[in-house]
Amino acid sequence: MAHDAIRELVERVTYAPGYTKAVGTRVESAEAGYVVMSLAKTDNLLQANGFFHGGVIAGLADHAAGGAVTTAMPPGRFAVTVNLQISFLAPAKGGSLIARARALQVGSTIGVARVDVVSVADGAETPCAIATVTLRGVAFPAR
């Protein structure tokens, strides 16, 4: 796909009505196999201590990984998550999250992406989680 088509695809899925739009997920950049997304802090995304909830971080990582692998697959294929593994390195105390997802391997049926998630406070990034996501390709728009 052309770069514009890739970004358009990722934005269309991200901004469609549903969870990713509701929480305010933003597409920062998108190219084949590499997607960056962000999420700004709002009261409904936090846990009791005022930091981003782990489920919100996991959801952002999952969605970014889906974008990275889908854009590395042949046109007409869509990647759905089979397995998500995430390790939390530090509390996400910042005002926003940035998730950078890269497709490490994309085959005929399976793709694997690694995602680095940072918390941003006063312009400084602090790593807060790393994820490895395994996805499988299905016929678009099966998801």
Place this chain on the structure above:
Amino acid sequence: MAHDAIRELVERVTYAPGYTKAVGTRVESAEAGYVVMSLAKTDNLLQANGFFHGGVIAGLADHAAGGAVTTAMPPGRFAVTVNLQISFLAPAKGGSLIARARALQVGSTIGVARVDVVSVADGAETPCAIATVTLRGVAFPAR
């Protein structure tokens, strides 16, 4: 802790302002080391195909695991997630999710919980995900 105190603790954390309350997480039951939570379908929890978003399922599993391990720890300790691993077995097509989390091992610093998540449609349960969550104990209410 007495059973009532355990349930009160889990409900207090779950219904406090923030993500778990915002999405509508319900505490179905809570005893030391075993917690059941549910989540009803709403438009903001879905992905493009109308099923529960993987991040929402992961968040429910994470929160239920936290309850199962926290309630198995000594009073005054609170379990925060170190690592979350979730495998998606089938699309969550139902009208609600139920997550059953059981603490498998709880030590002085670490606890591990296994979570089974089912999708409920017309009263019938379909397994949609299984998760293994590793948590560490911190001084309450550090989270």
Place this chain on the structure above:
Amino acid sequence: MAHDAIRELVERVTYAPGYTKAVGTRVESAEAGYVVMSLAKTDNLLQANGFFHGGVIAGLADHAAGGAVTTAMPPGRFAVTVNLQISFLAPAKGGSLIARARALQVGSTIGVARVDVVSVADGAETPCAIATVTLRGVAFPAR
């Protein structure tokens, strides 16, 4: 496959020259989607403290999961591991390990198995690890 054919397949793969035979893996039982394997303690399988090495436990879980998913797939398909996640619950202090692997979901391309590993001492079982393994089907004998 008939039950005898299933067991014969699992034994053939397990006892073929290579790692599983070298370490002494035993097939205890095998049916479609459920396989039990064991491993007796030998000096070359231990870590410095005299317990089974985590890599050995992971290898047994991986192999048992492969058996459980392969036997649940159509004849001619073979399951190879895509992702292995294992949590260690207690030191494997016993004289042998038993791994019980069950296929939770097997689709056209992907299968997921859950594996419970126990350490056996004086006839008593102690849970030492749980694993979730994601595999994909390939044309036999691609592995």
Place this chain on the structure above:
Amino acid sequence: MAHDAIRELVERVTYAPGYTKAVGTRVESAEAGYVVMSLAKTDNLLQANGFFHGGVIAGLADHAAGGAVTTAMPPGRFAVTVNLQISFLAPAKGGSLIARARALQVGSTIGVARVDVVSVADGAETPCAIATVTLRGVAFPAR
């Protein structure tokens, strides 16, 4: 610890009688928080197709992660694995494996390491697996 002391520690644990010595694990380099290990192909480390067995790759990743986190902990502490997650990217067809483990976060009780494993053939490296390992610190030599 001084660099020499770090390497000496990692070599002592790796070359002690047991699994890591038996399979032929080599310490290529070791500094605080970063360890590189290798493993040469032998018949007893393979699966039926002649490639390194997944359990062997997992064991190497686990051991390298233990070295990376242990060397980043205060003297007298030893890191034991709590959770191992590994994704297999390609068959390990080469004549040797190299695992590079880096500690991403090391706290008072928990450490997390990321491990990249490559297969080496004719001097060329091919990524074959990535792992994320969670460990906890215990009093040396508790392991």
